[in-house]
Amino acid sequence: MTSGFLAKNPSVLIFLAALALFTLATTLLSEAYGAGFLSTSFIKTLGKTLCLCLIAVAMDLVWGYAGILSLGHFAFFGLGGYMIGMWLMYARTEGIVLASLSGGQLPATPQEISDGITTQIFGVVGGSELPLIWSFAGSLPIQLALAVLVPGLLALIFGWLAFRSRVTGVYLSILTQAFTLALSLHLFQNDSGLRGNNGLSGLQNIPGLDAVPQATSSIWLLWASALALGLAYTAAAFVVSGKFGSVIKGIRDDEQRVRSLGYSVENYKLFIFTLTAMIAAIAGVLYYPQAGIINPAEIAPIASIYLAVWVAIGGRGRLYGAVIGAAFVSLLSSWFTGGRAPDINLGVYTIKWVDWWLILLGLFFVLVTLYAPRGIAGALDRFTHLMPPRRRGAPLGPCDGALQEQEADK
């Protein structure tokens, strides 16, 4: 990455500047470092939104650029969350157990400590033995590595099987949904070793930071999320701006043609699918300490469909579009479903937004797809003079994921 890269991608600098400004402003308005204008819970919402923007960047890479409509990326996000959640829960419980055992006559044996932790964590699902997958839960570096490697490996195996058999288009989407559902159903079982439907909780308490108030640690996590988003955005821009981007856009529009040029389409798809699964996992690692709790419902198939909706509303095939879409829709969603939106009394019927928000979102999605296929980012293009020539909305290639003419930049 040289200065030439940034010169050719001015949007990266603009994005990084906006992100830095946002982070600075949030910090200055926070309870911990500034005016205290923003509540800690709102800081956490903003931090979580940054993580959602991060997974949206991954979704845009895999769908908007490579044309693979994966409806399973939230599975990788959730897996990342579970991996970090295991360490958070284990290390914190270890602290509690050590404290309670320290009152005894004799120093606690490792066996007593281990039993104490197991009872604390697994008592709720009736388990008395530490499951094998918790073997490394005491080590942060190993758990962090697993948080990226496990989703990456799963994506690699799944992708290898699917792409090698030339599963494309809507069939691949269905397959990714099935994968997500299977994972979520597995995690719902008590004997999955991850506490069934209770999930992992108390994740907002970072072990070793007991003295740090939530107001401060939430800002630290927001910084980490912003840093990860900035790095991932730059990396994604690097991936799509060069020849690699050219190849994956070619795959999106006309897979057969790319193959006849001598590129092994399957390897490229596998590469981008695995890479984006790992980015999604990193987003999950940063998200769940801010959310405080993770359970299998987070991996439900619908979550991954929302992700596609965010990217479509934001504008697929543009990285900033994905970020705008995720931020806009998820913040709006938390406003509507948080009970803060005023109900509308129509006399005979009162519209409660908590119930009606999904219908509004669905309507919005349909309208965007029909009348503004370039999404919200399309409105930005108006100012940057990136308007496309007005043509019919024919696909630019024969593949299912091919961009429509209306979606393309000039």
Add this chain to the structure above:
Amino acid sequence: MNSLLEVSGVSVTFDGFRAINNLSFSIGEGELRAVIGPNGAGKTTFMDIVTGKTRPDSGTVTFGERSVSLLKLSEAQIARIGVGRKFQRPTVFEDQSVEDNLLLALKAARSPWSVLFYTRKPEHMARVAALADEVGLADVLARKSGELSHGQKQWLEIGMLLAQEPRLLLVDEPAAGMTVGERAQTTALLVTLAQTRAVVVVEHDMEFVRRLNCKVTVLHEGAVMAEGTLDHVTKNRDVIDVYLGR
């Protein structure tokens, strides 16, 4: 004459229909060959077999002086060892610039890793500029190829094929949708191309084939019916019956 591509005894069945029936075909280095035949004669299936898209039930397909079997290679590998294909419809990447299209086709490392860290080398850019000049697209390099006219897209695709530097070029109905002037240009181009590589042209249009002035193979029901000069095959009784007679 050493043959570059050797297809022998190949058969393919689709749901009980024999699309290719014990077909044998060979073409030498730097040869220009026209393949003609009525609809359903197996012309496209023949190309699909050579490019690896369709696997034959029986027979062998070998390529190059070391007689590499193409049946064991993937489509991408076949393309990399030097078999290029021009599709019937002009297929260029419409969302990308003419320059990006040419760069994509340019002979270079094709693995994801080397493509990810690819930097535009001066010699590659010079080659792209030269190719664009050759196909008359030098002043539209920066434009999106989706904005080009139908004829320009055809030329861009030919430019991409040249960039790929194939040893064998399979061309599917090049004259389709071209004006008379463009046809003459295309004929000349194909003849020029055949000086440095083998070219197989699949075509319906007899006039076009006549202008190519090359050896002709007539396919019928998945097998070779006649082979020779155009005058020779058009005198063949069977060919007149099944193809020209109608």
